[in-house]
Amino acid sequence: MAVTTIDIEHRVSYGETDMMQVVYYGEYFHYFERVRNELFRSSGRTYKEFEELGYFLPVRHADCRYRSPALYDDLLTITCTVGTWKKASISFDYTIYCKERDCLIATGTTELVCVNKDGRPIAFPTFFTDALTS
Numbered sequence: 846m847a848v849t850t851i852d853i854e855h856r857v858s859y860g861e862t863d864m865m866q867v868v869y870y871g872e873y874f875h876y877f878e879r880v881r882n883e884l885f886r887s888s889g890r891t892y893k894e895f896e897e898l899g900y901f902l903p904v905r906h907a908d909c910r911y912r913s914p915a916l917y918d919d920l921l922t923i924t925c926t927v928g929t930w931k932k933a934s935i936s937f938d939y940t941i942y943c944k945e946r947d948c949l950i951a952t953g954t955t956e957l958v959c960v961n962k963d964g965r966p967i968a969f970p971t972f973f974t975d976a977l978t979s
Contacts, residue, residue: 900969
């Protein structure tokens with residue numbers, strides 16, 4: 846079954862914040878990675894299995910637009926959606942929302958390139974594209 850969007854929930858821990866209890870800006874990229882890994886998992890393979898088969902997905906581009914600060918103890922809903930496909934690259938779109946405060950926290954994108962163990966771009970394997978397209 847194709848999986849093109851997934852949501853996870855995450856409660857902000859104190860260690861993710863600065864002295865004002867605002868989430869440190871770099872944490873958002875960790876959130877993106879967590880939800881993206883869950884999207885892989887829900888499609889039938891883990892990212893670890895993908896690497897064991899000789900495929901790697903380094904990030905080529907990442908951006909985040911901060912809309913409202915996430916705070917200590919907020920319960921965040923983090924959504925990942927498959928974006929644009931190319932022969933050897935894929936983009937993912939993200940939203941982070943805080944239902945408790947009814948606000949959009951952030952949006953972002955990442956673009957990943959499929960490479961072999963030598964770091965050379967290669968086409969995505971069929972099992973991957975089948976799992977992430979409808």
